[in-house]
Amino acid sequence: MTDLDIRLITPSELPDWLRALNTGFLRPPTPSDEQVAARRSHMDFARTQGAFDGGRCVATFRSLAQELTTVGGAAVRADAITNVSVTSTHRRRGLLTRMMAADLAAAKERGDVAATLIAAEYPIYGRYGFGPATCATEWEIDTHRTGLDRQLRVPADGDGGRIDLVDGAEVRALGPALHERLRASRHGVVDRDARWWEQTTGLAEFQFQPWTEPYYAVYRGPGGTVDGLLIYRVDATWSDAKQPLNGAKVRDLIAVTPAAERALWHYLCSVDWVSTIRTGLRPADDLAPLLLPDPRAARVVTQADFLWVRVLDVVRALEARTYAVPGSLVLEVRDAAGFAAGRFHLDAGPDGATCAPTTRSADLALDVRELGTLWLGDESVLRLAALGRVEELTPGAGARADAVFRAARRAWCPDVF
Incomplete structure (x- = not known):
């Protein structure tokens, strides 16, 4: 051979x-x-x-x-x-x-500090120390059942904002700064380089599928600041009875204020001829269904793991984030490859954390893949302990760690890379 x-x-x-x-x-x-x-x-x-x-x-x-x-x-x-x-x-x-x-x-x-990937197949990457750290949910919205008055002016909540349709050049000019604001406020989000914006707006060719120009809409707040961006495409489906059955597919929707998020979803639900909307991959706790008078108009069509994380530097990873409540824990991290193995004392709180190697007795023992799963606050320590993937060495440490690590909102990675 x-x-x-x-x-x-x-x-x-x-x-x-x-x-x-x-x-x-x-x-x-x-x-x-x-x-x-x-x-x-x-x-x-x-x-x-x-x-x-x-x-x-x-x-x-x-x-x-x-x-x-x-x-x-x-x-x-x-x-x-x-x-x-x-x-x-x-x-x-x-x-x-x-x-x-x-x-x-x-x-x-x-x-x-870490390695990341989007796993095409679930069983492969755990053996290399990666754990699923975010999940993604896609809804399909039946616009006729939302309970929204599709004839109302959008935005209709009287906040003084407005929605404008723009072109690709304006998206390239306005989008990066908006995304940086999102990135500073939502954990799990990754950066976008200039090429991302060029491909998304047709300036650079995407190698594996033909380019079709989407629609671009921005939400401007009362002061004129761009607080939201929506990118979507619409198909051309009609029924045999000459009734429009067009479907819209969201390519990207980012918003940095609740008003922007509400206005963009309400706008898309009000577009003439659009009967269904695919939301694209959203966080599991996304507001979109609950922004509708009838949330049952939105049904889940995809629910899956998304971003996987492999911690390489335990100290810097744990010190980089904040924590819901104060707490002190000693973690025994197992890593067959040796990059992250060791025992670490974490002293954490809402204002940050300190972490250092220690010889003290461990409160919890876990593999580096479970640390990756817990790091962005999207999973429960107690659930992993019940599955035998986290070992509680000090009574009550699991519940304490669960309160410390969990985040108020679900982690979200909007982008495939």
Whole structure:
């Protein structure tokens, strides 16, 4: 059997790497010249690995720099992992394990606090120390059952704000600052670079699907400040009886005030001919259904894990966030890879925390993947203890840790990367 060579790829190998990536994700294998050129323009080849068998790429792996907001609004450096594939002819040969080990070691050396990814398949990444840290929910709204008067002026709550339809150029000018405001207030949100806004507004090509211009709406508060942005597309479905049955699909809805959130949802529910709305992936505690007079007009169509987190630096991760109530805990963190293993004393509270290695007896013992699940405050320590995934070593420590770690709102990551 030919030796398998795992290494960083060179720019000249990008077409073969993309062919392997397309194969793994069940897309047409051969990339176009335009796809290769678009990728080459922004690829960081120092963070792009490939596995080669006889000169042919059979596995892919890439990471990129990311900032992730934790509880309390502080952002930490993260290693965002993406484009992971292993060709079906080369499974069960340790290719992903070797690429993951190299990437995480490099991230630890760089000083990244955590690694992140969106898991296409659930069972794979726990063995590398990742735990599901956010979940995503999508609703389908029957606009005719919302209880809203679709003839009312929008926004109709008299707050003095307004909704304007804008174009892509205005979104590129207004969107980044708005998103930074969101990122400072909602844990789980990751940063968006200029390319994200270019792809979302058609200025840069998205490699794997044709561009269709969406609609863009912004909400301006009474003082004229942009407090919300909605991006959506609408299909062209009509019934045989010549009745409009158009469906709207939300690409992005971000709002930094309750008034903006309410106005944008009410606006979309009032668009003529739109019978159903897919909300896109929202936090599990999203306000959208409860903003409707009849919340039953919204039914859940997707409920799943979303952002996965792998803690690399326990001290910096735990010190970066705030905590619901004061509390002191000693955590025994197990990490087979060694990046985050140790015993740590956490002294936490609403104003922040201190964390340091310690030799004191542990109150709780858990694997690093459970620490990743708990870090953004979206899971219960007591639930994990009931599942045998957190070990309570001091009586009552589980309930104490649950009160300390949980956040008032659910963590939310709006973006696939």
